[in-house]
Amino acid sequence: xxxxxxxxxxxxxxxxxxxxxxxxxxxxxxxxxxxxxxxxxxxxxxxxxxxxxxxxxxxxxxxxxxxxxxxxxxxxxxxxxxxxxxxxxxxxxxxxxxxxxxxxxxxxxxxxxxxxxxxxxxxxxxxxxxxxxxxxxxxxxxxxxxxxxxxxxxxxxxxxxxxxxxxxxxxxxxxxxxxxxxxxxxxxxxxxxxxxxxxxxx
Amino acid sequence: xxxxxxxxxxxxxxxxxxxxxxxxxxxxxxxxxxxxxxxxxxxxxxxxxxxxxxxxxxxxxxxxxxxxxxxxxxxxxxxxxxxxxxxxxxxxxxxxxxxxxxxxxxxxxxxxxxxxxxxxxxxxxxxxxxxxxxxxxxxxxxxxxxxxxxxxxxxxxxxxxxxxxxxxxxxxxxxxxxxxxxxxxxxxxxxxxxxxxxxxxx
DNA sequence: TAAATATTTTTAACATTGTTCATTGTTTAT
DNA sequence: ATAAACAATGAACAATGTTAAAAATATTTA
Numbered sequence: 001x002x003x004x005x006x007x008x009x010x011x012x013x014x015x016x017x018x019x020x021x022x023x024x025x026x027x028x029x030x031x032x033x034x035x036x037x038x039x040x041x042x043x044x045x046x047x048x049x050x051x052x053x054x055x056x057x058x059x060x061x062x063x064x065x066x067x068x069x070x071x072x073x074x075x076x077x078x079x080x081x082x083x084x085x086x087x088x089x090x091x092x093x094x095x096x097x098x099x100x101x102x103x104x105x106x107x108x109x110x111x112x113x114x115x116x117x118x119x120x121x122x123x124x125x126x127x128x129x130x131x132x133x134x135x136x137x138x139x140x141x142x143x144x145x146x147x148x149x150x151x152x153x154x155x156x157x158x159x160x161x162x163x164x165x166x167x168x169x170x171x172x173x174x175x176x177x178x179x180x181x182x183x184x185x186x187x188x189x190x191x192x193x194x195x196x197x198x199x200x201x202x
Numbered sequence: 203x204x205x206x207x208x209x210x211x212x213x214x215x216x217x218x219x220x221x222x223x224x225x226x227x228x229x230x231x232x233x234x235x236x237x238x239x240x241x242x243x244x245x246x247x248x249x250x251x252x253x254x255x256x257x258x259x260x261x262x263x264x265x266x267x268x269x270x271x272x273x274x275x276x277x278x279x280x281x282x283x284x285x286x287x288x289x290x291x292x293x294x295x296x297x298x299x300x301x302x303x304x305x306x307x308x309x310x311x312x313x314x315x316x317x318x319x320x321x322x323x324x325x326x327x328x329x330x331x332x333x334x335x336x337x338x339x340x341x342x343x344x345x346x347x348x349x350x351x352x353x354x355x356x357x358x359x360x361x362x363x364x365x366x367x368x369x370x371x372x373x374x375x376x377x378x379x380x381x382x383x384x385x386x387x388x389x390x391x392x393x394x395x396x397x398x399x400x401x402x403x404x
Numbered sequence: 405t406a407a408a409t410a411t412t413t414t415t416a417a418c419a420t421t422g423t424t425c426a427t428t429g430t431t432t433a434t
Numbered sequence: 435a436t437a438a439a440c441a442a443t444g445a446a447c448a449a450t451g452t453t454a455a456a457a458a459t460a461t462t463t464a
Contacts (some may be wrong), residue, residue, distance in 0.1 A: 190364070
């Protein structure tokens with residue numbers, strides 16, 4: 001049972017959160033500032049400070065929401081598949097797709113939030129755990145089916161997490177590879193490469 | 203033959219460049235701003251604009267210098283070794299060591315510079331090519347010795363570049379793994395893992 | 405209902421940082 | 435010695451995050 005006050009406060013926070021999320025998805029991180037977000041929400045910039053400690057807190061909430069959204073997207077893309085290496089690939093593919101669709105979110109996750117001293121530790125940990133969570137289920141399945149040993153699975157997990165972060169980091173800066181088609185091709189090859197390890201029984 | 207004017211101008215630029223580099227290595231990227239750098243150089247902040255287009259140009263020069271420094275460090279660490287997979291490992295180890303010794307430089311390379319719209323493309327490309335250059339020699343040797351095929355070498359190169367970037371990205375944010383000892387252990391394991399691929403003849 | 409009180413929103417102001425420009429001081433060439 | 439060129443600087447502006455007092459609005463109470 002929530003009071004009117006709580007409900008109203010939640011709505012107000014929602015306006016700002018939505019405005020920030022829209023801006024992040026659309027114009028990207030550099031367009032997010034107190035004044036533009038507040039304008040989009042339909043309030044003065046100072047009003048934000050009545051509902052959030054500071055801009056960091058607001059953006060932190062966006063990160064949490066985007067994590068959920070990305071996980072939901074991966075779930076949705078793979079709900080027909082059974083756990084295992086094929087689904088693992090599909091889930092990573094979904095994650096890559098999500099971040100390339102919203103470069104601003106990638107920037108937020110891997111460049112800005114992690115870089116931020118203030119909210120450093122908790123945010124970075126969240127992002128880090130999220131990347132692992134995306135693939136944990138399938139790795140467990142691969143272990144229990146004897147497809148891979150537990151230590152090899154651990155290495156695979158780290159390699160995938162780091163490799164995907166690096167892959168997106170370079171692509172996000174419009175470099176390598178140049179176009180999207182070539183990028184997905186490289187991503188697929190890299191997945192195949194990382195999954196083609198000696199420890200895995202094919 | 204350089205004129206006095208050119209010499210003097212070069213010196214002036216050097217004062218600012220050194221001040222910026224010291225600040226980056228010591229206090230990190232967030233401590234770098236026009237006023238602190240100029241103070242360290244012994245001049246007013248406005249003087250900087252007589253020698254550099256803007257702060258970006260100054261920092262861009264630092265990036266170039268750090269790239270050279272890191273390459274020199276890798277060369278120095280491996281000058282006793284012959285080209286091949288062992289030296290490849292050692293060179294990557296040197297690169298990782300360099301960036302963990304100077305977190306501010308990593309931040310600059312992979313988080314800030316790449317993130318910067320203005321100087322985006324050229325800087326990111328430079329950083330990207332530098333990472334490849336560190337290992338190119340040894341990869342070529344491995345190819346010509348028949349240790350690895352050219353296509354596999356290309357995949358290995360990409361995997362290493364992306365994997366190292368991701369590894370440093372997560373470690374730099376003080377997360378995974380917690381302490382330096384554990385970190386180097388993980389880095390070694392990951393190197394072994396990536397180099398232990400099916401395409402490589404052992 | 406009207407005054408008093410509490411809450412919410414906003415305007416004004418400040419701090420920090422990057423940047424530009426006019427002024428001032430200094431050097432150089434005639 | 436003086437005019438021209440050059441170098442260094444402080445004042446000022448713009449953008450952004452933040453705070454605090456003032457204004458507007460809502461709620462409570464007599």
